[in-house]
Amino acid sequence: MLKVYTAIEDNDIYKAHILIEDLVNKVWCKADNQQCKSKLTSELKDLYENQPWFEKHVRNIYRVCKNLNTNEKKAFKKAFKNNNRIEDLCEGVIKPVDLSTLDKELLKAIKPFFKKLYTQFLEWKTIRDKYGDKKNYYDSLNISNGFKECPCCGYGDLKTIYSKGRSAFDHYLPLKHYPFSSINFNNLVPICTTCNSDEKGEVDVLKKGKPIYYPFAKTHPKIExxxxxxxxxxxxxxxxxxxxxxxxxxxxxxxxxxxxxxxxxxxxxxxxxxxxxxxxxxxxxxxxxxxxxxxxxxxxxxxxxxxxxxxxxxxxxxxxxxxxxxxxxxxxxxxxxxxxxxxxxxxxxxxxxxxx
Ligand SMILES: [Zn+2]
Incomplete structure (x- = not known):
């Protein structure tokens, strides 16, 4: 990154991820013979009862989790927590948990769910009303940072509040390898199309085991x-x-x-x-x-x-x-x-x- 964003930490959109944290920690990782619905917080229950897609996936993952032993559940919990520590992962303070170490059936059930959280869940009216939408957050980030050009390459076109639509959020740790952070806004960075799609694509940016720039770092060196x-x-x-x-x-x-x-x-x-x-x-x-x-x-x-x-x-x-x-x-x-x-x-x- 030639430059990094100053995050708007009090933006409500960051809190949407907490709902999913609750789902992993308080529902799936505590799966037992009781009904899934009995473990949901009121907000999750509301989604569960009104969004068939959500209900289907939550119930299915719960069923898979019921068959996991204590260690397998612990591993799921740890992987979710660890792989959402975006700054620490970028800085190389911690290593990502390799998802292939998790239960195979669990992996098969959770991947499509997390993928759709970004494209569907964030678009639901109840979610947008409570946490705000991606475009509003994008515009606020844009205004507070004043970037007209992509901070990653320094010259690529970045849409502004006066453009139609917005530039894409890049899943900095790509969704393919890090599905757990699909709606973690510490991992969602507006950058230009060339940086996002043409160059980076789905490459596992942490694979080499070397630190990488964190796009919302509090300090960043002046690169000349x-x-x-x-x-x-x-x-x-x-x-x-x-x-x-x-x-x-x-x-x-x-x-x-x-x-x-x-x-x-x-x-x-x-x-x-x-x-x-x-x-x-x-x-x-x-x-x-x-x-x-x-x-x-x-x-x-x-x-x-x-x-x-x-x-x-x-x-x-x-x-x-x-x-x-x-x-x-x-x-x-x-x-x-x-x-x-x-x-x-x-x-x-x-x-x-x-x-x-
Ligand atoms: Zn760029």
Whole structure:
């Protein structure tokens, strides 16, 4: 994550998960010869009596749990609790419980239930009236954090309160591997479609056993992108790509980060960040260069001793906070270090700089 969200901890939507906690701990893990209904809290009973889908699944899982021994029930309870400690799992403080260690029949019964909690349960009117809906929570999170771009990659489009609909919530620990946290909002993060679907998909982000960034962490390091432009590729860098053979390669624009730790490496691996940043720079490099060239042309006559370095500096200063500025600035800083280029702009300041 380039940036993390500040959570709105008092939002009621967080409490919907408590209902499911009650279901696991007070109903299923206490299953005995008594009827399932007798163990339900009044709120759960209300859902049980009015939502046939809910009743069917709750009853079926209860039936499976009745046949579990004490240790198997304990294992279920522990797995649910453990795999919902999202921050601790991300930080690597605890390890996730592998669900294949749970009773097979239980697993078969609970997976479809938890999957549908996100798509169905949260949409029910009684739930929305009490806990609020996903879109309202999304908009509140959006307003309080003020992100217009995806905090994960830093540039992907993120819908705002003025857009139609909302961007998808990413199950940060994917539903396929961590179904218990399907409606745990510590695990539901609005990020762009490319980060969510194209890059991350259903990969088990904890599989490598290394810590990963927690999207709602209270502290987060300032990640800076470092770009190293290879001077031998200069001509290709400042002119548009004319054919596939003259494509810029990753050894010509090298992307790196100021921080080299497990979390940053995990972020890069899961979301293919360096590679995507390289692509964005390669796509935009000519326009960025031309802006510096134009800046120099515009000011060299008007300002005494205006240098090419000044033009670089002025563009860098003006554009650092614009869209993709966090990539443009390190790219131009690296380009500026190339004395041959700076000299050529100073002498010609024209379009065919490198041919002169
Ligand atoms: Zn993104």
């Amino acid at each position: 992108v470092i770009v190293d432009v290879k001077s031998k590729a200069l001509k290709k860098l400042i002119e548009p790509t004319n054919d596939l053979k003259s494509k810029i390669t990753k050894s010509e624009i090298i992307v790196d980060f100021n921080i080299k730790d497990d979390k940053t490496e995990s972020w890069d691996r899961i979301f293919d960040i360096k590679s995507r940043y390289f692509g964005k720079i390669a796509d935009n490099r000519v326009g960025w260069f031309k802006k510096v060239d134009q800046q120099y042309k515009n000011y060299k006559e008007r300002i005494n001793n205006y240098s090419v370095e000044d033009a670089f500096e002025d563009v860098i200063k003006a554009d650092s906070n614009e869209h993709l500025g966090f990539l443009k600035v390190p790219y131009l800083n690296s380009l500026k270090l190339n004395t041959h280029l700076v000299k050529a702009i100073g002498e010609v300041s024209g379009s065919s700089i490198m041919n002169s």
